[in-house]
Amino acid sequence: MSAREVSTPRLSAGARRRLVHAGLITTALAYVGLLVVAPLVGIAIAALKPGWSAWRAVFADPFARHAYLLTGIITLETVVVTAVLGVAVALVLARDRFHGRAIVSAFVDLPLAVSPVVVGLAAVLLFGTGGWFEAWFSARGVQVLYALPSMLLVTIFISIPFVIREVAPLLQELGTQEEEAARTLGASWPQTFFRVTLPNIRWGLLYGMALTTARALGEVGAVLIVSGTIAGQTETATLYILRAYDEGHDATMYIVALTLALVSIALLAGIEVFKRREEKELGT
Amino acid sequence: MSAPTLETERAPRPVDPGAALPARARSRAPWGRLGLRAVALLYLGVMVALPLAAVVAKGFGGGAASLREAFSELGARQALVLTIEMAAVVAVINAVFGTITAYVLTRYRFAGRRALATVVDIPFAIPTLVTGVMLVALYGPHSPIGGFLARHGVHVIFARLGILVALLFVTLPLVVRTVQPVMQELDLGEEEAAHVLGAGRWTTFRRVMLPHLRSGIVAGSLLAFARALGEFGAVVIVSGNILNKTLTAPVLIAQLITGFKPEAAAAIGTILFGLAFVLVLVVERLVGHREPAVPAS
DSSP states (O other): OHHHHHTOOSSOHHHHHHHHHHHHHHHHHHHHIIIIIHHHHHHHHHHHTTOHHHHHHHHHOHHHHHHHHHHHHHHHHHHHHHHHHHHHHHHHHHHOOOTTHHHHHHHHHHHHHSOHHHHHHHHHHHHSTTOTTHHHHHHTTOOOTTSHHHHHHHHHHHHHHHHHHHHHHHHHHHOSHHHHHHHHTTOOHHHHIIIIIHHHHHHHHHHHHHHHHHHHHHOOHHHHHHHOOOTTTTOOHHHHHHHHHHTTOHHHHHHHHHHHHHHHHHHHHHHHHHHHHHHHHHHO | OOHHHHHHTOSOOTTOGGGGSOHHHHHHOHHHHHHHHHHHHHHHIIIIIHHHHHHHHHHSTTTHHHHHHHHHSTTHHHHHHHHHHHHHHHHHHHHHHHHHHHHHHHHOOOTTHHHHHHHHHHHHHSOHHHHHHHHHHHHSTTSHHHHHHHHTTOOOTTSHHHHHHHHHHHHHHHHHHHHHHHHHHSOHHHHHHHHHTTOOHHHIIIIIIHHHHHHHHHHHHHHHHHHHHHOOHHHHHHHTTOTTTTOOHHHHHHHHHHTTOHHHHHHHHHHHHHHHHHHHHHHHHHHHHHHHHGGGO
């Protein structure tokens, strides 16, 4: 340690510290700037260069409109399902103790690590020709694969962790005192849940829902495999981008991609607000 | 499906960590609690466990033979090697720069710190396919930067470098956001003591902070590794999917499925899934170890 200090005699300790300080900040800013900000600037320029008429053409395209609409529907349904059932799982993870709880917790995290392509494959194996459930559904005339149901299922799969991972630690931290008090005072469990538990976890829940929205909005790998990418029918916004790329419509690709990026960044702004509220409430 | 385990769990066990709850409250609504538990298990069982079981059953259905067959699939071995290689490099690079970023965010106050914190999260929000499109816009052959680099022999798009950049982008927040909370909880007093005793910043970091951060950094980079293994959207446009050169395992799986070879796809998918599963368990372990230590500060 002392040898290290002797080895740089020309700079005073304070000057050296300032140098390290500036160096580290510059490194972090340069890395994040090059990696994240530069591509954002790149796509903004690429999408704005073709001019207003190109934008009008994209939004006049019925396939593009349908793609946005479909993405919206899938995202909305995913957010509702993962929020409601996610809170139930979070309650179990935070409050309930049973054998295999650790495994349940690992299963919650799995969708973060499993490749979306594998998720799509799973849906094909379950609902495709010769799949486990194919006969049952086709006997009832329900088209799962290459239709909305399978697209919804894979999107829910990849979105499962977000609400649970935000709400479970909050529930753990809150403890059960307030709920106990409510129950002792004669509140039924729905009353306790909606009047006591839900208000306490609302910011974390909203944060998780915003993350879910961002994830569901941008899903491509799993949806690509199960949807069959039928333009105007099972083509989401991301699949529309992919088709524009394959067909060489660069301007269209950049424009739709930029709109999705802007929606995501708006969501991120919302996320930051929720996060800050949550921290503030926990801090007090 | 998990009904038998539920029944055996009815009576609260004495060693229960949740025993802090008054016994009265626990026994008052056993049906509500069991119902909730059943909903949670059913949800995760049907939505997560069942689909993955279908993949594993198909992938290992023929035992070792089906694996061997999958490896004989054109480009499969190279795709797996490339994917694991890329994921490892990405994990290491983001471990270093992610830790630096987390350090800067928690220990320094400077203009633009807020902005930096927000920008770090952007990859979480941006659709992965859009990430790929952004990189094509920036480094593609028609863009000024891409053209300039190409004239100097550096190819980003349709090359390994592009895959690398895309994966670095997608996994950037994972290390930062795993390490940062641990760093925030650290006792500043220890660092100050080290400083007063004459340790430089690097020595303080290495000897005082790093031992606390190690599990967080490892957990974060393992998450980045797992995420990079499975990434599809960011890679599919950027890599160009050239057989034996830039074709990654997830893209290969997608190609195999559309080529009606679900067995081979499932075998490779099982390998990816197995790796991801092990990594998640390890991360759970690492981060779980951390939590009890936190209230000490």
